[in-house]
Amino acid sequence: MLRRFPRAPAPTGGLSVRPPLVAAARSVVTAVPLAHVEVPGREDRLPLVMLHGLFGNHGNFHTVAKALVSRGSGKVLTMDARNHGSSPHSPLMTYEAMSLDVQHLLTRLGITKCIVLGHSMGGKTAMTLALQRPDLVERLISVDISPVTTALVSEFSTYISAMKSVRIPDGLSRSAARQLADDQLSPVVQLPHLRHFLLTNLVEVEGRYTWRLNLEAISHHLTDIMNFPVFHKPYLGPALFLGGSKSPYMSSKDYPEIQRLFPKADIQYIEGAGHIVHQEKFAEFITAVSKFLLPPEC
Structure with a gap:
């Protein structure tokens, strides 16, 4: 069961100031070649890129990828973030760096437009990618995370x-x-x-x-991972923020910042789900994502 919230009005007051990124985030960022797996899907639809959360790996979305393909999605790419799974290790662990990794992989694969879905840390990476490269991201799905500081x-x-x-x-x-x-x-x-x-x-x-x-x-980069980079220009494409009703990671206090950066955001909650929405309420998750992915005539 889904709960849908109306789009929050544009904020009228000042925004809270987030802590600045550490010095390493301002240094030259070099992409690492990400390990990835591809699940073939419909060739006439955009590829879907899926990004896992902290301590995860590409396998976290394997069952989800197969289910979405069976519902008619384009091919699905699941990948290991830097310092996770089979991807290379790097001393730098910021959202700018992780976004650049994804950009380089897509370039290497010849993908010029995609849909991106990310959970938790992967959600913040997906948001960073959309804000940095709106030309690359046709639509965005952020699973149980907001573009704000996570205080854990x-x-x-x-x-x-x-x-x-x-x-x-x-x-x-x-x-x-x-x-x-x-x-x-x-x-x-x-x-x-x-x-x-x-x-x-x-x-x-x-x-x-x-x-x-x-x-x-x-x-070393936990503070960067819990924070979110500062952006001033919004992403104007369609966006779905899909949270778990029992999770503390996406709440109404985040709505003004979601609306500022993603003015076309649709905010939904899956009843009874905690932070690992795609595992705890698998069927409801697949239904919600499929409705957002597929054209109305489908």
Whole structure:
């Protein structure tokens, strides 16, 4: 079940001032070649680019991609952000950098126009891409995140510290290694489904278990990841902000800034969903996204 909110009126007062980006964000940004997977879809429709959230990888959207293609979408590209999954590591972890990575991948693939969908960190990357390159983005879907500061730096910092402290001896089977890591994370990361999500990043490399995430870079740039870059010119294309009704990441206090930067935004909530909307309410999520993606005659 969806709750739709009317578009917020244009703000009449001053906007809150966000903290400035750290110095690294102002340095020269070099793109990294992103690992990606393509799910073939209709050739007569624009490709859909899907961007995962913090601690995630391209596999988070694999089932979603297949479902959207079955409903008639264009081909779907899922990709690993820098410092995540199989993509290269880099000391820089800002939205400008992550947006540039996506731009370079699309250029390499010959894609000049696309639809972009992102969840959480991926949503902020998608918004950055749309604001930087409106010529490249035909429409935007942001899943359970707004273009404002996310005030949970300490929580994510705690998760990173817990992951860094995990110790696994060599020679264990994968199942034994995961169980040991789960046991070591559980005092800090108490929700089983969250530990399971973090453990998808545990990989074996030459007989030793390690995290495929670049925890150092992510930790160093947590403030950048929780913030959002400052933009003054809005994105004028269609935009869907799709949140979970039980999630704290997208609330009515964000509406003025959403409206300022995305004046054509449609704000919807899926009832009963938390932050991982696409997993918790899969059918409702696919229906909402499909309606936004496909032309009215479809």
